[in-house]
Amino acid sequence: MSVQPVALIPAQAVPAATAALYTAPAGVVARIDSLGVCNVGTVPVAVTLYLVPSGGVAGPANATTFGQTILPGQTWNSPNEIGRVLQPGDAVAAQAGAAGALTISAGGLLVTLS
Known part of the structure; x- marks a missing residue:
């Protein structure tokens, strides 16, 4: 077994349509x-985050942050996903209230299963 710190989600724009931004690969937790999440726009924008089980779809049942408003120029560090574990095939999905307004990044540990 190996443990490696990584950028799970390198800094990128949060899409206006719900999309998976990271999926845990096979053999890895x-x-x-x-x-x-940083608001790089000029108006408040909401973000919704999901932890989607393998084979599932993002929706209310797996939303971990719902409609969190982020002010212009504000960076919001979510407490809701910290410490959560993604099994192989599980995903982090996100949706912004406006395209191009929010940037997201996430870091964590990958544990290779033996």
């Missing part, structure tokens, strides 16, 4: 240690 991922733990989320940090997840931040």
Whole structure:
């Protein structure tokens, strides 16, 4: 077994349509240690985050942050996903209230299963 710190989600725009931004690969368990969202726009924008089980779809049943408003110029560090573990095939999905307004990044640990 190996443990490796990684950028699970390198800094990228949060899409306006719900999309998976990270999926734990086969043979790996991922733990989320940090997840931040920055509003680079000029108006408040909401973000919704999901932890989607393998084979599932993002929706209310797996939303971990729902409609969190982030002010212009603000960086919000989510407490809701920290420490969560993703099994192989599980995903982090996100949706912004407006395209191009939010940037997301997340870091964590990958544990390779033997």
